[in-house]
Amino acid sequence: MKNKLLSLLFSLTFVSLSMAQGYVAGDKAIDFKLKNIDGNYVSLADFPDAKGFIVIFTCNHCPYSVAYEDRIIELDKKFKPLGYPVIAINPNDPEIQPQDGFEEMKTRAAEKGFTFPYLFDEGQKVYPVYGANRTPHVFLLQSENGTNKVMYVGAIDDNYQDETAVKEKYVENAVNALIVGRKPDPNFTKAIGCTIKKKN
Amino acid sequence: MLFLPGIAVFSQSVPIVDFEQLQPRLQLSNDTTYIVNFWATWCLPCIKEMPAFQKIHEEYISQKVKVLLVSLDFVKHIDSRLIPFIEKHELTPEVIVLNDPDANAWIDKVSPRWSGALPATLIFNKNFREFFEQEFTYLSLKQIVESNLVKQ
Numbered sequence: 001m002k003n004k005l006l007s008l009l010f011s012l013t014f015v016s017l018s019m020a021q022g023y024v025a026g027d028k029a030i031d032f033k034l035k036n037i038d039g040n041y042v043s044l045a046d047f048p049d050a051k052g053f054i055v056i057f058t059c060n061h062c063p064y065s066v067a068y069e070d071r072i073i074e075l076d077k078k079f080k081p082l083g084y085p086v087i088a089i090n091p092n093d094p095e096i097q098p099q100d101g102f103e104e105m106k107t108r109a110a111e112k113g114f115t116f117p118y119l120f121d122e123g124q125k126v127y128p129v130y131g132a133n134r135t136p137h138v139f140l141l142q143s144e145n146g147t148n149k150v151m152y153v154g155a156i157d158d159n160y161q162d163e164t165a166v167k168e169k170y171v172e173n174a175v176n177a178l179i180v181g182r183k184p185d186p187n188f189t190k191a192i193g194c195t196i197k198k199k200n
Numbered sequence: 201m202l203f204l205p206g207i208a209v210f211s212q213s214v215p216i217v218d219f220e221q222l223q224p225r226l227q228l229s230n231d232t233t234y235i236v237n238f239w240a241t242w243c244l245p246c247i248k249e250m251p252a253f254q255k256i257h258e259e260y261i262s263q264k265v266k267v268l269l270v271s272l273d274f275v276k277h278i279d280s281r282l283i284p285f286i287e288k289h290e291l292t293p294e295v296i297v298l299n300d301p302d303a304n305a306w307i308d309k310v311s312p313r314w315s316g317a318l319p320a321t322l323i324f325n326k327n328f329r330e331f332f333e334q335e336f337t338y339l340s341l342k343q344i345v346e347s348n349l350v351k352q
Contacts, residue, residue: 063242096244097244134316134317154304155303158301158302158305159301159302160303161274161299161301167302190303190304190315191303191304191307192272192303192307192317193317194243194317194318195243195245195319196317197244
């Protein structure tokens, strides 16, 4: 009986945890003020001309993030001139994952030649509000009258392993949809990724 | 060289499957309690909880409990990272590599509640089925297995 109760309690706790809400398409996204690798603080409000943002929670250590680095650079190069810059945010606690420290972020960005802000979610306050639960995890935003509306949440494309074998470029298709005034379809995808590292 | 035929016996290999091949094993419903853990050598919390799966595997070896470790390591890292990890930690449960990069197509088939983050574990038998996107300790894993074993 005790075991049954314990396991019930356990499952209830788990269900409530797993139901913690993150953003879905249609939600209004919060702005933030986070430190960039150049030492300056960056907010979405700093880009008054942007039509939207490709916000990507990513990091240094995760092999899935690493596998997508070149594709993230390509997304920025392609869509920044069209009004949709990439904003990358490292959500990990460097005390748990030392490779994701601020100095290490600077080093990695320089090595790869990141063309976009690479921000540090100091105190881990932003990613839980967005509902990021892995890296990389994309939130595509559309700016409207000073607010940022979530239009797509999920993976970059359907093949982390082999760029040449990609069949669906989810993010690229989603931004292209926004550019022509359509809603992205799909507006939600899942992917395998690294958990976001936080203290228990 | 032909006189040393035994030499290759020591090299280990890990089967590679796609989701279609894995799926029937996730749908078994019988007296055995299956513990299917999705993990990877690059996943810190996965590595941390691995001893719990090893210990449960050993502890229940004579009972109807089956531990299956489904690695999501990249195929190119099987020889350089996965096999050395298995050998170093002397993992004895069955290990397979799931190589199916279009994860959006199959994550929901494991469980609609899975976000895609690792580690993730599915525990099931004919009476019980539960999905866990969390890290286990030996005790939390044992508690779930013990309280859900199919009574013989």
